[in-house]
Amino acid sequence: MNPNKVTIHDIAKILNIDSSTVSRALNNSPRVTEKTKKKIIAKANELGYQRNDLASNLRKSKTNTLGVIVPRISRHFFSSAIAGIEEAAFKMGYNVVICQSLEQLEREKSNIKTLLANRVDGVLASISMETENYDHFEGLRKRKIPFVFFDRHCNIPNTSSVLLDDFQAGFDATEHLIFQGYKSIAHFSGPKHLEIYKNRFEGYKAALKKHHIDFIEELIFYSRLMEQDGIDNINKLLSLPIKVDGIFSANDVAAISAMKQLKKKGLRIPIDIGVVGFSNEAISAVIEPSLTTINQPGFEIGTRATELLVSQIMVGNDSFIHEKIIIQGSLIERESSQKIKETIE
Template sequence: MAQFTIKDLARKLGVSPSTVSRALSDHPDISTATKKRVVEAAEKYNYRPNQLAQSLQKQQSTTIGVIVPEIRHDFFSTAISGIEEVAYQSGYTIMVCQSDETLSREVLNTQALASHRVAGLIIAISTETTEYAHLDSLIRQGIPLVQFDRVVEELSTSKVVIDDYRAAYEAVTHLAESGYRRIGHLAGQEGISLNRNRYLGYRDALRDAGLAFEEKFHIHGGYREEDGRAGAEAYLALDELPEAILAINDPVAVGAFVRFKQAGVRIPDEVALVGFSDTPAAALIEPALTTVFQPAFEMGRTAAKLLLRQFDAEEKSFEPETVILDTELRVRGSSRRKERAA
């Protein structure tokens, strides 16, 4: 006699397989009454969870694919922990891949996860991802997809983001109000919405503070410490330094910090710095880094919840959601008020 599967149990109860899975995992989103019904039915039909049997029955695993630019980045490793927590509570496991900030590897990762018949995919795109045929292909294949942090705005998927424009605007406004006048931006590469929105927030904050936008202080690069060092090197080659810099993220800010220190540039007396993410390194350097806190763990949790919600939805009734989480500017020593000569 064939083993009774989760799909069979769901059909008997008139609910989705993921609801059964979460009820058996005592998930807080499932009502006590539903949990009781599921547990009683599982006992009645002698149901025992079997992931391989589920995979064969559904032609789909109970695995969620996750693609991030790099796992070593504290922001993404923390987000992965949030995804894993929600997935585990709902009877799913996760398979994590990293794109290493390249489009080609991101494409290979999506193909590999699709071939493994993952239940769905959660992704933060690479710095090179300015075209997205590979993600559009997943959607056309019917594979549920949720984007977080770095997203392709044109794709009709659920998304978890922050208000990058407002966060950058508030950071630059803080610098202007602290007495800094020549404010630069170590930006990400052009073409990605996150980079564009942070740049627009930077530019508009300068305008509203009555400060000039100087092209020489706006430097494009990547997301790693070496990009911050390269950006600082470019500033050091100029005839004058910016008085303050908004970096695209904390690793870039820390890389710039290290190179400036090596060159004898005093922070914040000669150059103030502000980052993004609030990684552990931000509080460890001296002076500690002013940075925009992003709720990485909650971003991961929310992305996983949106994916599970999509599993439960009928295909025709599914409507993508965009969740915007709050940020907080955490002011530390790297941007203390500038003292000017009388």
């Protein structure tokens, strides 16, 4: 007999007992005597019976499954966040289904359909760079499926989110460059409509203002912050009549490719130009020179987002909680911005 296909009816037939009694025994019902329970459980173990939790949960309109949508699993922050999500979900008795949008709106919409098909109890999402219309998330609300945004969030009323303090992180990154003696600082920003990049940009501007450095619009470069964008931004920057001696990039990917291009152009990092990235990708610590960056506590953000979502599921589908949790990042100082140290040596 195939263990994967053993049913309570098979156990009942072998033991000559009603299948309802077998079901009660396997669910530890007090209506079945201990002697009978032991006999049924022993036979179930002998046959390799596996309880179908999914079918059981579906009957209760609950699957104990959470859906997760991230832009790219390969990014360090998102892989760390997923680790936190899975750890918290496991502790609370939930399984996880993971989808990635690859920064595409249509793929994100398809992710939502996939999760609905899997009958998830709730959704954790970090939206794509293309997402400006949020109707697909409103569709979750109509179906009374709770959702929580993390890292990147939408301007949907009465939704919950777990976010990094992007304004403070942008401020800290820029002020660090200023403290190191850099005075003409460019900023590589992401798409204008995404709140995380707006907030990092506002932090950049606030640091310039605090230290009485003029804000220059021409030193702001908007892109999707991919590898090629870092190269293109450097080419544009070096064609300007303005001499730039510092760069704050809103992610590490663009920062690292920018550094490679700067070196190709014969510029010395950090003596001629200092660079600070964002996200603390694994490669940022091993490139030459190593990249100063903002660390995002992905594991903590994933854990807190999962706890918040499960609390909403437990409250019930008719009630959506509006709660925003802000988590602080931290600056990791490395060689790419240590102008003072290089000058002294």
